[in-house]
Amino acid sequence: MNLNVTMVAQAVTFFVFIFFCAKFVWPPLTNAIAARQKQIADGLAAAEEGKRSLERSSLKANEEINAARGRAAEIVAQAEKRVSQMIEEAKNAARDEGNREKAAAKAEIEQEVSRAREALRLQVAALAVSGAEKILRREVDAKTHADLLQAVQAEL
């Protein structure tokens, strides 16, 4: 156990190594480790944020889908209503048209009937007059009894 200048030399060497380590060896690697830790923390935060935003957007998408579904149902209901309304309208129009046609036909028929009746009446009057003429040929002068004949004709 002899202490000598070796101790001084070793101490100097030691301080050189401490300086070297503290200056050139320790900082680069700890900086790299710190940078990586930050990267990982950022990555995890980003992933978390992504998950949350996915949740938010899927919630929103669901809302949109529900709204669209509601709107579609509304549109379908409206269309159905419109369809039945149109059918009803068409039915009514057809019925009106039919009635109108029927009324026109009836009027025509009545006209025809009255015309026929008129013609018939004239023929019957003529027939009656001619019959009466035949019966009353001698006694009745057509000219003198023209008034009478006219009156009968009108009565028929």
Place this chain on the structure above:
Amino acid sequence: MSEEGELTPTEYIGHHLTNRTISLGDGPFWTLHLDTFLTAAALGVIGFGILWWIVRGATAGVPNRRQAFVEMLFEFVDDQVKGIFHGSRAFVSPLALTVFVWVLLMNAMDFIPVDLAAGFTEHALGQPNWKPVPTSDVNTTFALALSVWALMLFYNVKVKGIGGWTHELFCTPFGSNPLLWLFNFLFNIVEYISKPLSHSLRLYGNIYAGEIIFMLLWMWAATGIAGSVFGGVLALGWAIFHILIVVLQAYIFMMLTAVYMAMAHESH
């Protein structure tokens, strides 16, 4: 490993425990243990050089295996320091890393069989009496412990100021009563003397003792076939156990360094 042939046990052990010295001046103090100094420096240059080389290419992205290993080492040291030292670890963690790596490498020289190491240094490098384990030289352990001790004093003054530190010397641990000042001061003096002594001698004693046991086993191994077999087996067992001691002593030395730094930074 000299040419005289048979060595007595004393000669064998003495041979392996003699330092290669050069004299830098007059008197016994100016003797430099060249083996201790150069081996330690070489180990430090290699160890920290490799660390530096790996760290220079460090990436914040996916680390390769080299970087991952060094990161594991750094995290281990930093975690240990974090548990003890509260405050900015910008200096203390690298200090602890330096201590741990360097002491570990120096202790690990013990794994090289002494005669193999001596054969290499004597015949390949032409350097007789080259002790390969720097931490079994008390100069190294005292240099480390006293450097840490000096840093501890420096940070005591830097953090607490001369007044604060003097106050601490006289008023702790027993109390600030003037009657207790002397006892406090004596207590602190004993503590400040015992710190570097225990710090350095613990490491020195463990490694030196390990080396001696190896030498005794190698000596037995030289006595014949039975000695070779049993000596070899026991040396293997001791080497495996020594892995624990080597790492544990480096770890303890690092932890104590961190503890002393923490004590220097914390007021009582």
